[in-house]
Amino acid sequence: MEKLRNLIGKEVEEAFEKNGYERKYGKVTLSNRPDLCEYQCNGAMAAAREYKCAPFMISDKIAESLRENPMFESAESVKPGFLNLKLDTEYLAGYLRGMAADTERLGCETCRDPKTIMIDYGGPNVAKPLHVGHLRSAIIGESIKRIGRFMGHTMIGDVHLGDWGLQMGLIITELKERKPELVYFKEDYTGEYPKEAPFTISELEEIYPTASAKSKEDEAFKEAAMQATYELQHGRQGYEALLSHILNVSVSDLKRNYENLNVSFELWKGESDAQPYIPDMVQKMKDDGYAYISEGALVVDVKEDSDTKEIPPCMILKSDGASLYNTTDLATIVWRMQDYHPDEIIYVVDKRQELYFTQVFRCAKKTGLVEPETGLKFLGFGTMNGKDGKPFKTREGGVMRLEYLVNEINEEMYKKISDNHTVQEEEGRRTARIVALSAIKYGDLSNQAAKDYIFDVERFTSFEGNTGPYILYTIVRIKSILKKYQAEKTLPESAQILAAHSDSEKALMLEISKFNSMMESAFMDTAPHKVCAYIYDLANAFNHFYHETKILAEPDETVQAGYICLLWLTKRALEICIDVLGFEAPDKM
RNA sequence: GCACCCAUAGUUUAACGGAUAAAACACCAGAUUCCGGUUCUGGGGCUGGGGGUUCGAUUCCCUCUGGGUGUACCA
Numbered sequence: 001m002e003k004l005r006n007l008i009g010k011e012v013e014e015a016f017e018k019n020g021y022e023r024k025y026g027k028v029t030l031s032n033r034p035d036l037c038e039y040q041c042n043g044a045m046a047a048a049r050e051y052k053c054a055p056f057m058i059s060d061k062i063a064e065s066l067r068e069n070p071m072f073e074s075a076e077s078v079k080p081g082f083l084n085l086k087l088d089t090e091y092l093a094g095y096l097r098g099m100a101a102d103t104e105r106l107g108c109e110t111c112r113d114p115k116t117i118m119i120d121y122g123g124p125n126v127a128k129p130l131h132v133g134h135l136r137s138a139i140i141g142e143s144i145k146r147i148g149r150f151m152g153h154t155m156i157g158d159v160h161l162g163d164w165g166l167q168m169g170l171i172i173t174e175l176k177e178r179k180p181e182l183v184y185f186k187e188d189y190t191g192e193y194p195k196e197a198p199f200t201i202s203e204l205e206e207i208y209p210t211a212s213a214k215s216k217e218d219e220a221f222k223e224a225a226m227q228a229t230y231e232l233q234h235g236r237q238g239y240e241a242l243l244s245h246i247l248n249v250s251v252s253d254l255k256r257n258y259e260n261l262n263v264s265f266e267l268w269k270g271e272s273d274a275q276p277y278i279p280d281m282v283q284k285m286k287d288d289g290y291a292y293i294s295e296g297a298l299v300v301d302v303k304e305d306s307d308t309k310e311i312p313p314c315m316i317l318k319s320d321g322a323s324l325y326n327t328t329d330l331a332t333i334v335w336r337m338q339d340y341h342p343d344e345i346i347y348v349v350d351k352r353q354e355l356y357f358t359q360v361f362r363c364a365k366k367t368g369l370v371e372p373e374t375g376l377k378f379l380g381f382g383t384m385n386g387k388d389g390k391p392f393k394t395r396e397g398g399v400m401r402l403e404y405l406v407n408e409i410n411e412e413m414y415k416k417i418s419d420n421h422t423v424q425e426e427e428g429r430r431t432a433r434i435v436a437l438s439a440i441k442y443g444d445l446s447n448q449a450a451k452d453y454i455f456d457v458e459r460f461t462s463f464e465g466n467t468g469p470y471i472l473y474t475i476v477r478i479k480s481i482l483k484k485y486q487a488e489k490t491l492p493e494s495a496q497i498l499a500a501h502s503d504s505e506k507a508l509m510l511e512i513s514k515f516n517s518m519m520e521s522a523f524m525d526t527a528p529h530k531v532c533a534y535i536y537d538l539a540n541a542f543n544h545f546y547h548e549t550k551i552l553a554e555p556d557e558t559v560q561a562g563y564i565c566l567l568w569l570t571k572r573a574l575e576i577c578i579d580v581l582g583f584e585a586p587d588k589m
Numbered sequence: 590g591c592a593c594c595c596a597u598a599g600u601u602u603a604a605c606g607g608a609u610a611a612a613a614c615a616c617c618a619g620a621u622u623c624c625g626g627u628u629c630u631g632g633g634g635c636u637g638g639g640g641g642u643u644c645g646a647u648u649c650c651c652u653c654u655g656g657g658u659g660u661a662c663c664a
Binding site for chain 2: 317
């Protein structure tokens with residue numbers, strides 16, 4: 001369906017044309033004075049200069065010609081030259097009927113030219129538990145992926161594991177000290193390696209920090225770890241076998257954790273998967289004359305004349321010949337282009353990495369790893385802070401494990417729910433998990449991604465205010481009304497949304513009608529917070545309507561059926577939205 | 590040093606260059622209640638300072654102040 005604003009715009013543009021003004025002045029926007037009108041056009045003020053007359057004269061004429069138009073209940077020209085429009089209730093109802101007819105998408109058209117978009121988010125390290133720093137990437141990335149998918153694009157999420165580098169050497173070295181008898185450490189061993197990993201996830205999670213701490217104090221240990229890293233990267237069989245054990249154990253644990261967050265990835269690729277592509281890539285950069293030696297390191301210049309700031313060259317190889325973060329990311333682009341040929345790659349990463357990615361993107365473009373039109377987008381997010389405005393920490397000041405944080409909020413939610421009314425333990429726990437997830441995700445996504453935000457458990461888990469639980473509560477309320485209605489009667493075939501009977505009903509209908517344009521701009525701006533703002537307004541509009549309207553007690557069956565249709569549409573819009581945000585509503589709460 | 594980002598009500602956040610800057614929480618008042626705790630209604634209060642562009646600026650430009658971040662061999 002065409003967006004409502006454009007439909008209105010078309011009428012207004014024609015009115016401008018009919019009166020001898022250019023169409024371009026007829027652009028219509030949502031009203032920012034809802035007390036005066038629903039939509040407005042400010043074109044008369046802009047046009048006044050070109051036609052050398054008072055803006056009011058123009059808006060007056062336009063209002064006059066629009067008054068005949070059945071689309072509008074009223075068209076008024078105000079003070080300097082505003083054109084204030086109110087939609088005809090029957091026209092609005094017709095638009096909503098069109099939405100309701102498309103139960104899957106509510107009339108929100110998919111994109112005309114669907115793209116293949118890879119989205120790089122998550123970024124956990126193997127052998128290390130997820131901590132709160134991983135939360136934002138997962139939540140925001142997942143939501144953007146879902147919004148893109150809803151808009152008809154092929155979205156491929158890649159977790160991009162941190163599974164390369166010194167951390168692996170550290171684990172191997174520590175393991176060697178503890179269990180030197182393992183076959184993985186026998187250099188002349190040629191047989192099969194055991195299928196079973198020689199450690200569990202909890203051992204693994206303990207080994208890494210121990211090894212990391214040791215390497216800072218024990219020079220010899222660090223040497224050994226670096227040596228192990230080198231040998232691993234140069235194909236030592238036993239170490240490769242260990243790496244794959246580490247990966248398996250770690251990945252299955254990560255999957256479980258991400259599942260709890262309702263986050264999933266199409267690809268579980270890691271930094272190690274990019275390594276095979278490095279030699280050819282580096283060679284080509286040298287051959288093509290892009291890469292040169294500077295201060296011992298191999299670099300590619302990426303500065304541009306228009307730069308206001310100094311952009312250092314993109315380093316490809318360190319002076320000791322080893323690869324680094326940039327190298328891996330560039331080589332990752334190589335296989336992504338080769339295997340998936342995406343039109344765009346979006347990186348959902350901490351905003352502090354912006355400069356790095358500027359270098360990487362420019363380097364990729366310059367050296368032809370991607371095509372000139374391939375989009376490389378950096379979506380940096382801010383820090384999640386505690387109530388004191390400083391980065392979120394445990395009470396002891398350490399890094400908070402994501403699992404603990406989630407458990408804490410689940411517990412908090414369960415308390416709230418069981419305080420409200422008596423519930424079965426098991427069902428209450430399940431509901432608490434669903435609601436808690438909405439609290440966490442909505443709390444994050446309702447802020448602009450690029451900004452830092454304050455993670456306030458109390459506020460996020462509240463059933464009132466702009467929170468996830470409030471949205472869910474609204475959905476649950478609608479579900480319950482629909483259920484009660486169905487228990488008594490069946491909705492007649494002829495039932496349909498009717499012209500609004502009250503202001504609050506019309507306000508609700510207007511809110512619903514913004515669905516398609518909201519979703520489109522949320523995608524264009526990669527801005528999940530727009531979806532949040534929309535459902536919050538929508539939930540508010542519904543609750544106002546609900547307070548003023550007796551739905552189940554409505555005596556006129558046709559009117560009542562109309563209400564039910566409207567409720568269904570409201571619920572559907574809310575549900576689609578929370579789905580793209582990455583959470584769901586329970587049946588009861 | 591240089592550069593980038595941010596600055597909005599007591600607090601946390603909104604606002605394609607448009608009218609009286611919006612909401613939530615907190616606060617105050619009134620109503621409501623087996624409850625000082627629930628719910629409803631109403632209220633006060635905000636664009637860091639100074640310039641500029643514009644008919645019109647929270648939004649664009651310059652400058653100052655304050656905060657955050659980054660500045661090639663970590664990721």
